[in-house]
């Protein structure tokens with residue numbers, strides 16, 4: 001599975017990084033979240049989905 005962050009929607013709140021730090025990290029320059037892995041590790045699929053659900057601006061897609 002892969003995750004994506006729409007950087008035009010992301011507000012840089014950091015919630016996804018707190019929820020799933022093995023998949024998301026902050027891009028300090030752009031002040032948005034970015035996906036740090038090509039494929040979501042098996043053990044992080046649940047938290048990646050949770051992060052997508054919790055993102056306040058629905059910027060995260062997991063599929």
Ligand code: SF4
Nearest residue numbers: 010011013014016055
């Ligand atoms: S939870 Fe959503 S808005 Fe917040 S940093 Fe992550 S992608 Fe951006």
